[in-house]
Every structure is written in structure tokens, then in C-alpha cells.
Amino acid sequence: MAEEVLLFGVGRSPFSGRVEMALKLKGVEYKYVEEDLANKSPSLLKYNPIHKKIPVLVHNGNPIVESQVILEYIDETWPGYPLLPKDPYERAIARFWAKFIDDKCLPAIFKAFYGEEKEREQAVEELSEFLNYLENELKEKKFFGGESIGMVDIVANLIFWLEAWEEASGTELLTREKFPRLTNWTHEFVSNTIVKESLFPRDKLVAFLRNRIGGPNVSK
């Protein structure tokens, strides 16, 4: 049977971006289906009836949902480029940081940019604290995965979105002074050929976000 890989996603979503990155790193051929979240396709609702969200990976008719669950599936299903280390303890550490990014950093980013006025200052402080943990975890490594991009780096694609949010709202959080390692990491990450192919164009993203949150020139 010929293998069929479908990815339902939204271009400007970091979550479907992660799956694209992983598939490309593994050299897996797939068909991408762009969803309109205001008008979800019957296929999406069929494949993800519980959450009705993207991304959804459909492999030979089998749907897998939740971006980190999908990344683990991709790593186990297609050999070659490893997304996770081999050693169980190192895998646990990688999973810890991937969970940290989505459980802690993501809600803080949301509150910092979309939250109520009074929540935002605290959220920015919290986010700074969380970014500090990531800064320290990088140590002297080029990537969280070591010499090459791994699962934590892929999940940390949120930082690219954070920078776009910062530009859209005219705030400065991730500075070179405060976060030298993360700043280097972002540069290395974004320069990677495969990552470049999977990232939504920055200027389009900034424009979209500016519209949503109201940049310095747009009144809320």
C-alpha cells in the first residue's frame, strides 16, 4: 500500500508549524491541507471530534492529534533523523522542557499579549522568569538538542512567535542583554534551512498579530 500522510494545519499556527518541521527533518512526503478555523472542514471534525483543533496528522487513514503527541509519533514511525535522544534519562529531560514550554511559557505569552490590562505586567514578569529557565538550560549548546535540532527546539518555535508578538505590540522582552543564549539560539534556529521552510513569513505574521492585538499605532 502506498503510504499516505496528510497534515491539517493553519499556516500561522506554531503548532502545525512544529509538525511540518518534524516531517521535513525526517524527509517524509506529505500533503498539507490548510484549514479555515472559522469554517472547519468535515474532515477535521471527523479526525478530531473531541478538540476540533489543528494540527492533525493522518497517516494511512489513522488520525493523530496534539502537536507533541504527533512529534513523538513521527519520531517512532520514521527512522533517520532523531527528534529525541536515545537514552531514557535524556529523553525524560527533553520531554520535561517540551512540557515546560507548552504548560508554562505558552499561557504566559497569551496573558502578556492578550490578557486583561492588569494581568499583563505580572504575566510579562512570569514569562521573563520562564525564559530564564530556558536560557540556563541551553548552557553552551547550539540547540536544546545539542549539535542539532531536536524536539525541544521544535517545540520552542514559540519563541519565533513571541518575537513577532513583540514587534506587533512594540514591546521588548527577549533582549540580547537579558537572554544572550536564547538570542543566539533564535538566530541559529531560524537560519536552519529546514526550519526556514517551515516558518510562516515573519512580516505577514507581524501584520496579522498587529491587527489582532493592536500595535502602537492601533487603539484598542
Place this chain on the structure above:
Amino acid sequence: MGEVKLLGTRHSPYLHRVIWALKLKGIPYEFIEQDLDNKSPLLLQSNPVHKKIPVLIHGGNPIAESVIILEYIEEKWPQNPLLPSDPYEKAVARFWVKFADEKGLSISKVLQSSGEEQEKARKESLEMLEIIEEHAPGLGQKKFFGGDKIGMVDLTLGRLAHWMGVTEEVTGVKIMEAGKFPRLEAWMKNFKEDPVIKENLPEFKDTLAVMKRHRETLLASK
């Protein structure tokens, strides 16, 4: 392979996920009880980011977050597997583990709140039960979510088998009405009667007392 230490508090549902996994696989460990009001240097050292329990320390290496600990245990000690070997079935199991882990928090919120907040948490908990009853694969046909044997999804949902009942009694708020969730009820009975689980659950009245105090302290500080 190195000794296994487990940091936790006696009545934590998260701790029990790890205890059950270790017991099901026959792994000896040393339990080191923690006082969360007075955190030990060992805890702070082993989990500096979250400062929470449970923490598994294996040969000096600490692992935090119960679901991550379960995955580590599964990979380090493959006997009596907790996850299917097929990658797709494994992905389905991981989906339900995540679902149970995240949505299960609503039950904690019922214990930790009152009034409107509590009512919201109750509705969220009910929604979680409804989704599981309707969508969870194998429920009703097999003995456990894992099939004939207990697996990671069962462990993550273990909260329903003991702590949900405690929450209902402490708060007087009913979350799971009898008769409305036949498949889940059958699962709960199977789970609670499993010898490993049965032997490794705290006394209901003891958890009740602890959770009652916990709720009183929390509400007083609000």
C-alpha cells in the same frame, strides 16, 4: 542499575500514578515523604523549576512530572508494558493520558473552590467524564483502557477511583451521578479491584481528612 527513590506526599493522586507503575513492574523503591509547607533541600535540588512532587530519583538522576516519570519507567523497565507497542496505538494512548491529566485538574478545582468557580469546575469535570464515556476506545469492551492489563491511561485516570469520591464527600458536590456513566463505572470497579491498585491506595477516611483540611486552609486564605 541504581537505586530508586520517590519523593511525594501520601495522599497525592500524582504520586500514586508512579507508585502503581513501579509496583506493576515490580521495581523496588524508597519512598521519602515530603512536607510541602517546608520543602526539603532534596526536593528543591531535584525539582528546582517546579518544586513539586512526585519526583523520581534513579541512580541520582531526578525526573519530575508524573506523566514524564511514567514514560521514563516504561522505557527503563520494559516488563509488564504500560503502553502499546504499535506507534499508532501508542499515540492514541498518549492522547488519552494527556486528556486525563489536563482535564482531571477540574476535579481538583472543585475541591479548591466554592460558589461560581466551583460550579464551573464541576461542569468541566462532568464534561470530561462525558467525553471519556462516549469516545474512549475499548471502554466497556475491555477490562481496562490498556486492554486486559492496566496501562498508562488507566493510571492517569486513577484519580477517579479514589480522589473524585473524596472530593464529592468533602464538598457535598456530586460530579459523577450513579447510572449515568455505565462504561466508566465498570472500569472504576475493575481498576479498584485490581490487587496492585487495591493494595496501594490510601484509606478513604485518611485522604478525606487530609483533603478536608487542605480545602479549609485554601478557602480561608482567599
